[in-house]
Amino acid sequence: MSGTQPMAGPTGGRGPISPAARRTVLASFLGSLFEWYDFGIYGTTSAIVFDQVFFPKESPAVGTLLALTTAAVGYFTRPIGGIIFGHFGDRVGRKQLLVITMLIMGIPTLIIGFLPGYAKIGILGPILLLLMRLVQGVGLGGEYAGAALATIESVPQNRRGFFGSIPQLGNPIGGLLGAVLVLAATSVAGDDVYAAWLWRAPFLISVVLLVYAMVVRLRLVETGDFHKLVEDRGVQKSPLITVLRYHWRPLLLGLGARCADAISGNIAIVPYIVTFLHLSNSTSLATTIIPAIFAVPLMLSMGAVSDRIGRKRMFVIGLCVLAVTIFPLFALLNTKIFWLMVLGIVIMKLGNSTQFAVQSAFLSDVFPTEVRYTAVSLVYQLTAIIGGLTGPACVAILIASNGSPWPLAAAVTAAILVSVGCALGMRARVSTETMQPVQA
16 A cells, blocks of 8 residues: 555544554554553653662662652653654654654663663763653654554544544553563562662563564555645645644643643652652552553543543543542552552542543644644643653652642642643534534
């Protein structure tokens, strides 16, 4: 099949899912899986090991804060990647960029697996670690919107909620895969061996996923929506300028609406359990595994339901549920009873997974095809900076409150309520009920 052929019908189509479209869904999922696998192993390893490997001269709490900060710096280059890849994605197409973003994400992950620690090369160790995270941020900046749109624009409008939730599954599955690997390594070899050298294994194993994803992505063809855009001569000379001039209101509301996900997904649960509740690394990791398994069928179900009741409505429902679960989450974590801790995280996942499942499809409904890559990238990656700062900020708040989680819970809940208001103010360009374009 030629790279210029569309994968699916134009916006509003109701046809079957073509083999090319199914391949696109798989390729998008694999990229998302890699992104969240890296996020999972880096976030977990930085929380339990990197303070010893790269910041051994600091106290445990300060070392954890510095280690989480290395995870945060990559978020600052994400908007740069989003602008660059968004520009070319809206001008030359979605598929050509997905191979490039995969390489920019994957190679630094492998390099991190080989990095010497502070004991061998001193301050150069954390500097190189920071550099790799900055490079990764550029690739990640273009990955989310590219992968999400490649899927959503390749399937009929009335099924975009369900199929759009599949790449989002990379979040729980990638995080689950990373947590299982780290838990297995620490349980079998022990925390000391893992901190000494075994922490490198999850980063090096990622090469298998990287190669497979590259093979699949090299076979992709262009999306139906972009193919129609080219036929209609609707490609913009400067998508970024068009977004800022004509779509600034949904852009600002989108930034506010997505803050809840960026913050709630990075509230430092593992550091809180290990550093402030003084429980083991294996306990903290085990509490995250069951909720991740629970999230997979929940997200698929919510994606399918959103095709019936509307993506915006489902997104807002998810945010409202999330808002009322933050205080119960910390109350149950504080019991230090394993199954109650798991229950707390599962309860939070009810809302978090619901809004995240439909997030990309909802944002795609809001912005037109000609600027969609740029606009969705900006919404996601600018709020990702907030997400990247959330982990260190949470640890700082916990330190300032002597380990009390309630000021943190109040701040997170307030942020979620702001997101609810912003989401209610957004307007989709497509009616879920009729699957026809509506006035913006």
